[in-house]
Structure formats: structure tokens, C-alpha cells
Amino acid sequence: MFKKTVILIAAVFALAATDGYAAELYGTLKKIKDSGQIAMGHREASVPFAYMGPDGKPVGYTVELCYRVIDRIKKTLKMPNLKVKLVPVTSQTRIPLLANGTIDIECGSTTNNLTRSKQIDYLAVTFITGTKLGVKKGSGIKEIEDLDGKAVALSLGTTNEKAIKRIAKAKGLKIKYHMVKDHPQGWLALDTGRVDAYATDHSLLAGLITSSKDPSKYEIVGRFLSYDPYSIMIRRDDSAMRLLGNSVLADLMRSGEILKIYDKWFTKKIPGKPSVELPLSPTLKVAFEVQALPY
Amino acid sequence: MAMKYNWDWSILLCRSPEADPTGAVEPGTPGSGATEFGGGMGQTFDTGAECAQPYFDWIVSGLSWTVIVACAAWVITFSLGSVIGVSRTVENKTVRAIATAYVEMFRNVPLLLQMFIWFFVVPELLPEDAGRWLKRELPLPEYWTAIVCLGMYHASRTAEQVRAGIESIPRGQTHAGLAMGLTRTQVYRHVLLPVSYRIIIPPLTSDFMGIFKNSSVALTIGVMELTAQSRQIAEYTFNIFEVFTAATVLYMMVTLIVVTIMRFVEAKVRIPGTIALGGD
Numbered sequence: 367m368f369k370k371t372v373i374l375i376a377a378v379f380a381l382a383a384t385d386g387y388a389a390e391l392y393g394t395l396k397k398i399k400d401s402g403q404i405a406m407g408h409r410e411a412s413v414p415f416a417y418m419g420p421d422g423k424p425v426g427y428t429v430e431l432c433y434r435v436i437d438r439i440k441k442t443l444k445m446p447n448l449k450v451k452l453v454p455v456t457s458q459t460r461i462p463l464l465a466n467g468t469i470d471i472e473c474g475s476t477t478n479n480l481t482r483s484k485q486i487d488y489l490a491v492t493f494i495t496g497t498k499l500g501v502k503k504g505s506g507i508k509e510i511e512d513l514d515g516k517a518v519a520l521s522l523g524t525t526n527e528k529a530i531k532r533i534a535k536a537k538g539l540k541i542k543y544h545m546v547k548d549h550p551q552g553w554l555a556l557d558t559g560r561v562d563a564y565a566t567d568h569s570l571l572a573g574l575i576t577s578s579k580d581p582s583k584y585e586i587v588g589r590f591l592s593y594d595p596y597s598i599m600i601r602r603d604d605s606a607m608r609l610l611g612n613s614v615l616a617d618l619m620r621s622g623e624i625l626k627i628y629d630k631w632f633t634k635k636i637p638g639k640p641s642v643e644l645p646l647s648p649t650l651k652v653a654f655e656v657q658a659l660p661y
Numbered sequence: 662m663a664m665k666y667n668w669d670w671s672i673l674l675c676r677s678p679e680a681d682p683t684g685a686v687e688p689g690t691p692g693s694g695a696t697e698f699g700g701g702m703g704q705t706f707d708t709g710a711e712c713a714q715p716y717f718d719w720i721v722s723g724l725s726w727t728v729i730v731a732c733a734a735w736v737i738t739f740s741l742g743s744v745i746g747v748s749r750t751v752e753n754k755t756v757r758a759i760a761t762a763y764v765e766m767f768r769n770v771p772l773l774l775q776m777f778i779w780f781f782v783v784p785e786l787l788p789e790d791a792g793r794w795l796k797r798e799l800p801l802p803e804y805w806t807a808i809v810c811l812g813m814y815h816a817s818r819t820a821e822q823v824r825a826g827i828e829s830i831p832r833g834q835t836h837a838g839l840a841m842g843l844t845r846t847q848v849y850r851h852v853l854l855p856v857s858y859r860i861i862i863p864p865l866t867s868d869f870m871g872i873f874k875n876s877s878v879a880l881t882i883g884v885m886e887l888t889a890q891s892r893q894i895a896e897y898t899f900n901i902f903e904v905f906t907a908a909t910v911l912y913m914m915v916t917l918i919v920v921t922i923m924r925f926v927e928a929k930v931r932i933p934g935t936i937a938l939g940g941d
Binding site: 465466484528558560601 | 803
């Protein structure tokens, strides 16, 4: 009799537990639970954030952070065998694919800003950069003001483009713009002398220079012309998913583990590429500390 | 799963930028904040306004560049294509070989690659001064490059249509013309070309439409045509579905106008009784 009662009580508790739990699930977590898989969107050439490693799988700083989030999802949903579907995305496809549910999380080098937040949501800031100018050594260009009467390549639709155009307008600089489709083309325009500077994120310029034929020919100049915090993207109106993701990131920031992950991708030789040599900036260090929210 | 998306068609009608409500200071002013970025504080490159940029004007500008690039390219296509097409049918073997080589070369290399070669490789092959002029002194180099590239690519296709048109005319007509004492040039001028151009109006129409659609490839070298501007707006606002829907409708409208004009031309110039011009 006693044994039966125990089993019955246990069963009721178990039922109540699963019931309550199932009722809590919604949005992305529910979709993952129902479909048995999570679709991770990743960039293919954003070194060292998300790019294709030598074995053909996406690797990088943001990708590693995403896998940490996915590990937590596996634990929370009790799905140790959760399948991770890898979906390559570009800057044009990332929003629609996230909005229509093709991907559940985007791991790359996406700037976190308020305009974009009307369509999607972000996890905590994991990297901070800004616009700088990549030029050939000996060009005499030191700051954006020196670009007056010169030509600059801008990547179509980027925050860098907005920053440069806005400053040029405010200061009345006559700059000739050459719009490019992606970073390699911007670099090619600089390399072939079509433009005098390529304006893009500082971190990307560092990557472009280290992987160029002759890194000693180029330099990064000027002050930061914009403030570009990067974040992992998730779907909007999904507090449960955001809480889960931000808890993972806060844990990494609180424990200091994120510093090790940062060093691994930004200061050492990385899979298939040379090191990008970008030590942790004081601003990002403070950002990690501030975002290490307590429980 | 329902799509998580904030539809906002109104951005398509944004004209002049609204006043900046964010109170941003000049971006990148050193010392305006605690960090090396001049502070996230006080610094922004975009306003918080719904209409931060004149998106409507961007679409109009994109559409006009699409039309300008396509029409200018079509002038090259039609004239060069006619010359090459006729050359492929003449007696002279050298002329024929050159024309054939042109067609095969331009027809068999992907347009995207050609665009890239014209823009990045050709200036490097030229003497330094000429290359520099192309890259730096020529105003709007990407637009000229796109026009030449599109024009020459489509000329290879038009040439084939012109040749097919000429060859579809029974040989007897050429012989009859020559027997009447016309020179070969006169045979082309008065017998072959007037008929063959009428025959090939339908394929020329689809090729003309093709130029409009292919002009979007020019965005890869920096031409701010309709697709490029749409991408731009999509990146600025993230209202990607609205923008590309608008672009789709505009492309369809442009090509429908082309079809209508060409139908009109076809009806205007038709020779009564010729079978190739339709059955009615």
C-alpha cells in the first residue's frame, strides 16, 4: 500500500512537473522542442567571428559562443541529442531567414542597433568595434578629414557607410564614394588604386590586412568613426530564449571564461588562418564586466 | 510557426529625412565619452526617426539608373549586335571568323565574371596612364563599365538573332536580288535586313527585357541601380520584405512597358501576309 502511494505521488509530481514545464515553453524553445533540432545561421567569411574552417564546418568566436548557448538549450530542454542544423547566411539573408523561422539563432558579426531591433532581438554585446580607415602606407591619410577630394570604398548598406557619409556631410567633405558588395571587393578596390581608403570595421580591417599578400603595405588609421557593438541575433518577442542566451553569456563573463575564448580567436593562430592580432580593448573588457549580471 | 516580423510599408514613402531626435553630437569626436569610441554616449550615425533617410528618393534614383544603364547598353547591343550578326553571314571568311569569335567569347562567359573583368582587370592591362584615367578621372567609372559590359554581352546574343533572321530568309531571294543586278550590299539593304529585322522582333523584345533584368548584376561593381538601392534600404531599415516586394513590382512594370512598346513597334512595321509575323 505504502509503495503504491509513493509511486502514485511520484507519478502525479512527474506529471505536474512536465505539464507546468510544457506550458512555459513558447517561441524558439518550443519550436526546438517540437522539431528536435535547432537551426544555427552562420556567416561564411567573417574572420574570426564565423567562417568556414579547414574541415568545412563553421568556426569562430561567435560560433563558439553560440554552441555554448546551444549546450544550455540541450540541458534545459533535456535533449542531449538535439540536432544542430547549420545554415549559411549573408548580410542580406540573415533577417528574413530568422524572421521566417529557417534559422533560430544568427552567429556572425552583426551590429546591434535600435533600428534593427524593430525586426529582431539581440543577446548581450559580445564584441565592440567601430569604423576606421584602411589605407596604403605613405598615403598621407591620417584622419577622415584627409579624405577631402579623395575616393573611399564603402560596403553597401553597412553601418560604416552611414557613419562616413554622415560625418562627410556634417563636415562638408567632398569624398568620392565607391560602393562595393563585400569586403574582398573593397580590399581589391584599395589594392588596385581605385580608391584611397576602405572604410570598415576595425576588426575586419585587421583581418583583411593579415590575410593580404603583403601586410606591410597597409595600415589602419584614424579615430573610431562609429560605435559598433556586435551581438548574436535571435527572434524578437521571445524573452525565454533571450533570458537563456543572456544567462549563458553572463556566466561566461562572470567567470572570466569569455576572456579565454576571446584570446583563442583574436590573439592566436586560428584554424586555417593566421592570427588577427587584436588584443582585448579596454572598452570591451569593461563591457564584459558590466554585462556579467548576477543571479 | 507564424513569421515574427513587423510589417511597415510606410518606409517606402519616406522623403526628406526627419529632424534628428537623438541629440547626437558629431560622431567620433575624441574625448566626448569615456571610451576610445568617443563614447557610445552622444554618438550615433543614424537618427531614431522612422524616416531616417529618404528611402523613396533612393528607390526612384535606383529605378532611373536601371533604366539609364539598360537603355544605354541597349544602344550598344543593337548597333554592335547588328554589325556582328551581319558579319556572321557574309562571304568573307576572316570577317566571319572574327564575328564568330566575338559571339562565342561573350556568350560563353558568365555576365558576372565579365562585369568583374571589365571593372577590375581591364584597367590593369592598359598602359598606366590610361588605367589611371579609367579608375580615377573618368566620372562615374562603374556606370560606364556596366553599360559597356552589358552592351557587349547582349550584343553577342542579338548578333545570333540577327544571323538567324537573315538565314531564315530563303536563299532564292538573295539569288533573285543578285540576278536583278543588285550588289551584295544592296541585297542586304533592300531584301534581307528589312525582312529579317521584322522576323526577329519577338526575340529582340525578350533580350531587351533581359538587359533590364541583367542590369542588376552591375550592383557587384558598385552601380546603385534598383536592386542595389533595395539592398541598401533593407540593410538600413531591416524592412527587407517590403523593399524587395516594391523592387519586384517595379521590375515587372518596366518590363511590361518594354513588351507593350515592342508589341506596338511589331504591329506598326508588320508586312501584311508574312507568315513569320503571326497567324491572324
